Amino acid sequence: MSHVGLASFLLRRALVFLVAFGVQIWLLLFARRVLLSRRVRIGLWSLFVLANLPFAFVFVDWVANWHLAPGLYRAIVLPFMVWQVTSILVALVVGLTLAGLWIVARVRHETIRSTDSGRRTVLLAGTGLVATGSVVLSSRGLGLAAGPPKVRSVAVQMPGLDPAFERVRIVQITDIHTGYFFDLARLRRLTGLVQSLRPDLVVLTGDQVHGFHPAFVRDMVQGLSGLRAPLGVIGILGNHDYRAGADLVIAAMQGAGWTVLRNDAQVLRRGTGRLYVAGIDDWKHHPNLDVALAGRLAGEPVVLLSHRPDVFNQAVSAQVDLVLAGHTHGGQVRLGPVSFAGFFTDYPYGWYRRRRTKMYVSSGVGVTGPPIRLGVLPEVAVFQLTRGTKTV
Numbered sequence: 001m002s003h004v005g006l007a008s009f010l011l012r013r014a015l016v017f018l019v020a021f022g023v024q025i026w027l028l029l030f031a032r033r034v035l036l037s038r039r040v041r042i043g044l045w046s047l048f049v050l051a052n053l054p055f056a057f058v059f060v061d062w063v064a065n066w067h068l069a070p071g072l073y074r075a076i077v078l079p080f081m082v083w084q085v086t087s088i089l090v091a092l093v094v095g096l097t098l099a100g101l102w103i104v105a106r107v108r109h110e111t112i113r114s115t116d117s118g119r120r121t122v123l124l125a126g127t128g129l130v131a132t133g134s135v136v137l138s139s140r141g142l143g144l145a146a147g148p149p150k151v152r153s154v155a156v157q158m159p160g161l162d163p164a165f166e167r168v169r170i171v172q173i174t175d176i177h178t179g180y181f182f183d184l185a186r187l188r189r190l191t192g193l194v195q196s197l198r199p200d201l202v203v204l205t206g207d208q209v210h211g212f213h214p215a216f217v218r219d220m221v222q223g224l225s226g227l228r229a230p231l232g233v234i235g236i237l238g239n240h241d242y243r244a245g246a247d248l249v250i251a252a253m254q255g256a257g258w259t260v261l262r263n264d265a266q267v268l269r270r271g272t273g274r275l276y277v278a279g280i281d282d283w284k285h286h287p288n289l290d291v292a293l294a295g296r297l298a299g300e301p302v303v304l305l306s307h308r309p310d311v312f313n314q315a316v317s318a319q320v321d322l323v324l325a326g327h328t329h330g331g332q333v334r335l336g337p338v339s340f341a342g343f344f345t346d347y348p349y350g351w352y353r354r355r356r357t358k359m360y361v362s363s364g365v366g367v368t369g370p371p372i373r374l375g376v377l378p379e380v381a382v383f384q385l386t387r388g389t390k391t392v
Contacts, residue, residue: 024048024087054080070183077180081370082138089137141333141372146181148189149365149378151197156358158301158321161387164273168231170303171199172381174326175364177210177240178220181371187223190365190380194227197382201231201268204258205326206238206282206307209249210368217244221252231268233258236279238307238327240368246285261305263288265295275385278320279305289314309347309361316357322383323359330363334375349376 025048054076171194176182194202209216227233235258241249253260261279263286268275276296280287289304289311296302301321304311309325330349331339341348352359365378 021052024052024091051080051083070180073180078142078371081372082135082142085138085141085370085372086135137374138370138372141370141374144377145332145367145371145373146186147378149193149380151193151382152362152379153382153384154360155384155386155388156322157388158385159356159387160299160301161385162270162273162275162301163387164270165268165275165385166387168200168275168385169198170201170203170324170383170385171197171229172203172205172324172326172360172362172383173365174205174307174324174362175207175238175329175366175368176204176220177207177364177366177368178216178223179210179213182210182366184219184223187219188226191224191226193380197380199229199382201277202227202229202233203277203305203324204233204235204253205305205324205362206236207240207326207364207366207368208235208238208253209244210240210366211244214245214248217248217252221256225256227258232266234261234266234277234279234305235259236261236305236307237282237285239282239284242282242285261292263291265292267295274300275303276300277303277305280311283308283310287311289318293318293320309345309352309359312347312352312354312357312359315359316354319356321356321358322385323357324381324383325359325361326364328361328363329367329373330361330376332367332369332373332376336375339376 173190173194176187176190178187208220233256235253237246237249237260250260250262259266261277262281263279265276265278268277274297278289278292278296280289280292283306287306292304293302302319304315304320304323306315306323306325308327309323311325312323315323325347328339328341328345328348331341333340334349339348347359347361349361349363352361360381360383362381363376363379365380367373
């Protein structure tokens with residue numbers, strides 16, 4: 001990554017943590033307002049300082065390119081992550097409660113007083129319940145994110161599919177984010193799972209690596225070195241792979257014997273039959289679908305690999321049959337129909353169809369930001385291609 005890119009990345013992360021700090025300080029001032037004892041307030045401020053010390057550690061790790069043992073890193077950082085999530089949820093509930101009380105008071109022409117014992121009791125009890133619930137949810141989310149991925153299998157109809165490729169199985173792995181939260185041991189377990197699915201083709205749809213550490217690139221290739229498929233392993237790059245260094249990631253992937261597509265295609269062959277697999281560069285790094293499809297025969301079915309799902313409209317116009325994407329993680333947190341990723345894209349997770357084109361957006365296997373998943377499990381997707389009709 002360039003110095004400008006690194007500075008931009010660190011600035012965005014610093015702004016996120018400044019917001020998080022602001023939320024916590026507001027809660028501490030709120031504690032003073034509701035007349036908690038001086039001893040309790042000192043305890044809360046001490047907890048604030050202690051719980052945020054890992055931020056300095058994380059920031060220096062980004063800048064200095066440390067590479068600690070993943071277990072040690074997680075032991076230092078995970079409590080910090082739980083604290084951040086808990087404080088934000090508590091602040092949200094307290095803020096909404098205060099806003100509700102203010103509205104009620106305005107309607108009744110009353111004045112809210114911080115010393116009102118009834119309101120104070122309700123606020124403190126509610127805050128305690130929310131804090132406890134947040135810790136429980138965060139801990140549960142940590143466990144789900146670190147757990148084994150589920151396997152999602154589906155048959156996909158592709159009109160015009162060459163008979164030689166009938167019932168071909170494509171296994172998609174996306175958003176591994178090899179790093180402190182997806183280490184070498186997890187990579188080896190992931191490889192074992194993928195091989196047990198008997199893939200004909202394995203595709204990697206970006207963000208194989210997380211962060212700036214060259215050691216993570218080596219871990220990624222070493223941990224996935226057991227991937228084998230008759231039609232090969234084909235990968236593309238995601239935005240995090242660029243942060244790690246596109247040339248470094250590409251060299252490592254090619255050194256492992258995998259094909260890397262950047263606005264390019266690989267024609268797979270079985271006898272005289274062929275299947276056109278195209279891959280485009282990450283959406284912020286000059287993707288070119290026209291170039292990737294330049295070698296396609298008229299009417300030939302296409303499988304397109306794109307890290308981000310925002311290519312969907314272009315894929316529909318180009319009459320691409322199947323798009324495999326990732327990037328969104330399904331939001332990592334989903335409450336009923338509401339996904340966090342839905343605030344940033346029209347394609348947060350799952351199947352999307354229009355005319356000839358079908359797109360699947362996988363939730364991936366890794367995490368970014370807080371290593372938490374709620375309502376969205378990590379997954380490995382399996383697609384069986386067919387010319388049949390009883391499919392998606």
